Amino acid sequence: MTSHYIEQILKARVYDVAIESALEKAPRLSRRLGNHILLKREDLQPVFSFKLRGAYNRISRLSDSAAQRGVVCASAGNHAQGVALAARKRGITAVIVMPQTTPRIKIQAVMDLGGEVLLHGDDYDTACEHALQLARERNLVFVHPFDDPDVIAGQGTIAVELIRQTGGNLDALFVPVGGGGLIAGIAVYVKYLYPAIRIIGVEPEDAAGMYESLRAGRRVTLERVGIFADGVAVRRVGEETFELCRRHVDEIVLLDNDEICAAIQDVFEDTRSIVEPAGALAVAGLKKVVAREGWQGKRLAAITSGANINFDRLRHVAERADLGGEREALLAVTIPEQPGSFRRFCEVLGRRSITEFNYRYESEAAAQVFVSFGLAQGREEKESVAHALRAAGYSVIDMSDNEMAKLHVRYMVGGRARGIRDELLYRFEFPERPGALLKFLDAVGSRWNISLFHYRNQGADYGRVLAGIQVPPVERADFLQHLNDLHYAFAEETNNPAYRMFLGA
Numbered sequence: 001m002t003s004h005y006i007e008q009i010l011k012a013r014v015y016d017v018a019i020e021s022a023l024e025k026a027p028r029l030s031r032r033l034g035n036h037i038l039l040k041r042e043d044l045q046p047v048f049s050f051k052l053r054g055a056y057n058r059i060s061r062l063s064d065s066a067a068q069r070g071v072v073c074a075s076a077g078n079h080a081q082g083v084a085l086a087a088r089k090r091g092i093t094a095v096i097v098m099p100q101t102t103p104r105i106k107i108q109a110v111m112d113l114g115g116e117v118l119l120h121g122d123d124y125d126t127a128c129e130h131a132l133q134l135a136r137e138r139n140l141v142f143v144h145p146f147d148d149p150d151v152i153a154g155q156g157t158i159a160v161e162l163i164r165q166t167g168g169n170l171d172a173l174f175v176p177v178g179g180g181g182l183i184a185g186i187a188v189y190v191k192y193l194y195p196a197i198r199i200i201g202v203e204p205e206d207a208a209g210m211y212e213s214l215r216a217g218r219r220v221t222l223e224r225v226g227i228f229a230d231g232v233a234v235r236r237v238g239e240e241t242f243e244l245c246r247r248h249v250d251e252i253v254l255l256d257n258d259e260i261c262a263a264i265q266d267v268f269e270d271t272r273s274i275v276e277p278a279g280a281l282a283v284a285g286l287k288k289v290v291a292r293e294g295w296q297g298k299r300l301a302a303i304t305s306g307a308n309i310n311f312d313r314l315r316h317v318a319e320r321a322d323l324g325g326e327r328e329a330l331l332a333v334t335i336p337e338q339p340g341s342f343r344r345f346c347e348v349l350g351r352r353s354i355t356e357f358n359y360r361y362e363s364e365a366a367a368q369v370f371v372s373f374g375l376a377q378g379r380e381e382k383e384s385v386a387h388a389l390r391a392a393g394y395s396v397i398d399m400s401d402n403e404m405a406k407l408h409v410r411y412m413v414g415g416r417a418r419g420i421r422d423e424l425l426y427r428f429e430f431p432e433r434p435g436a437l438l439k440f441l442d443a444v445g446s447r448w449n450i451s452l453f454h455y456r457n458q459g460a461d462y463g464r465v466l467a468g469i470q471v472p473p474v475e476r477a478d479f480l481q482h483l484n485d486l487h488y489a490f491a492e493e494t495n496n497p498a499y500r501m502f503l504g505a
Contacts, residue, residue: 005188005244008149009156013060014053017085018045021158023165023301026270029283033290038170038301039267039283040162043275047081047109049231049306050155051145054181055082057154058143059090067092072140074098074131076124076230077106077308079145084115095140097131099123101227101431103310122431123227125235146181147238156185162301163193171298172198172289176281176305177210177252178232180241186303187248201245201252202285204229204260204277209237210245211252224489228257231278231306253285258324258406260284265321267304276309277317284324322374323400328355329382330372330406332501334395348392349373349385356410368502370399370410397497405498408454408466422472423451424479425499428465429489448479452503466493468503 021044026037042050059071070093073083080096087094096115098107101122110117120130135142144151162173173190175183187199203211206226213219221236237245260277263284267275282302289295309317322328335345349371356372375381382400389396399405404427452468471479483490493499 001244002188002192002247005149005153005156005185006192008153009160009185009189012053012057012150012153012157014057014154014157016060017056017089018053018157020161021045021050023162024271026266028270029266029287033287034296035290036297036299037286038166038299039271040158040301040303041271041273042158043273043279043304043307047078047085047113048308049078049081049279050158050182050303051078051306052082052085053157054146054148054151054154054185055079055143056086056089057157058148058150059083059086059092061150062090062141066141070094070138070140071143072097072131072135072138073143073145074124074128075145076102076127076233077109078231078306080106080110080115081113081308083143084110084113088114095131095134095138097127097134099127105310106308109308124233144238146179146184146234147240148181149240152181152185152188152240152244154185155182156189158182158303159186159189162186163190166299166301168194168197169299170194170197170301171295172200172286172300174200174202174253174282174286174289174300174302176232176278176303177201177203177237177245178207178278179234180210180237180245182303182305183210183249184238184241184244188244191248198250199248200285200289201249202281203232203252203254204281205254205256207233208252208254209234210242211254213237213242214246214249214252226257229260229277229281231276231308232281253288255281255284255288256324258320259288260324261317261320262322262324262327263287264317265325273307274309274314275304276306279304279306279309281305320406322355323406326378326382327375328372328400329375329385330356330370330399330402330410331386331389332397332399332405332498333369333371333389334366334501335369336366344392345369345389345394348388348394352385370405370502372410397501399498402496402498404466404493404496407464409498409502411454420451420470422470423468423494423504424471424476425452425466425468425493425496425503426483427491427493428467430463430465447482448475 022041024039026039030037072095074097084094094115096110097118097120099121100119121127177183183201190197209222219242225233225235227233260280263280286302352373386396449470451470454466
């Protein structure tokens with residue numbers, strides 16, 4: 001299998017549409033981490049992603065008779081643009097099935113390349129089923145985004161360039177993982193020539209399909225995936241890619257969204273370019289492994305795989321980057337409600353930069369404060385501040401890793417509703433498309449009273465809502481069944497300390 005792929009990678013036709021992407025030094029990140037960091041800039045490709053390599057290699061190899069039938073694919077963006085560009089180059093039609101949640105910028109990009117766009121379903125899997133159905137009905141050639149030898153070989157050309165650019169002088173290579181096409185193509189080539197180079201895949205914690213599959217020894221299907229890093233949001237990895245990864249990949253590292261946001265900022269500070277969340281995965285994984293292993297003086301490379309990010313999503317990235325990079329802390333503090341207590345609290349914080357402060361009079365006894373502040377020395381400084389506050393007699397809860405607190409409560413601190421009864425608190429996610437919020441309100445609030453509600457558009461494909469709903473104990477079984485029937489992703493937060501401290505009855 002390996003020798004076949006080496007031959008196919010070396011013969012792959014990608015440069016009719018792709019460029020040999022630059023391998024750039026990351027001086028700021030290198031100094032901070034004490035290692036030599038290199039970025040393989042696939043975000044600079046004509047469609048701002050590596051995906052055109054595999055798509056073009058697949059389409060260029062079609063026979064004339066197959067090509068004239070036209071091609072079809074399913075994608076939320078990057079693969080779609082690659083297929084549309086490759087089809088235009090070959091002079092054939094391309095039908096692109098995209099989820100209805102796909103941002104307009106990505107839909108327009110595919111249309112600009114001549115693709116016929118059909119919107120179907122709320123996620124990739126549903127769109128893929130429809131694309132396969134269209135392939136049968138219209139006799140089109142289906143171009144898989146990752147589980148195809150020609151696609152894998154096309155992505156493997158990145159490794160050919162990388163080895164030539166470095167002479168094989170690398171200690172480790174970090175690669176983002178979705179369905180596995182990119183890392184499979186890279187790993188099989190690099191390991192064939194330089195088996196000592198560590199190949200490390202990187203996935204989001206909420207889309208860890210390859211990690212879970214390798215751990216189980218077989219492909220597993222995730223019940224759901226997070227969509228912040230939508231370029232790698234795949235519920236089931238490829239059959240061919242799984243086998244290649246099992247043979248050639250050393251490990252998979254998992255990250256949370258805040259770590260990804262911090263890596264987007266790291267790439268920006270070194271390149272002045274903004275990569276998408278999936279495009280920053282490899283850099284975030286590199287940082288995590290360096291910290292875990294205590295590496296110094298190593299020569300490390302990361303694939304920045306794409307730059308197709310919505311402008312309005314940058315707001316969320318900017319808010320969370322400092323938390324992910326441990327440059328900001330978020331604390332909930334109880335202070336006595338008496339003259340001078342607020343001043344004394346600020347004295348304990350010292351001259352640190354306060355990034356957010358929320359306060360609400362609660363009672364004559366105590367007040368609840370939500371405060372965030374900048375950190376110069378990371379986690380150690382945060383723990384030092386918390387210790388100093390506790391020593392001064394304040395009750396302190398670290399909210400820096402509390403998702404509900406970071407996403408909702410920090411913007412809602414305003415006191416409790418007195419006398420409210422039977423309130424339950426839930427987080428919901430629903431597809432972000434016209435009318436979705438109204439549909440959500442109609443569905444959830446048609447029988448039970450909504451007593452608290454917070455919604456903030458994050459520029460993502462999915463909307464997030466925090467809702468307090470009054471449900472008498474005798475009706476809670478019916479209510480839970482109602483939620484299950486809605487098919488929205490939800491999590492109960494009634495016992496979350498952020499809710500208890502700031503919003504609960």
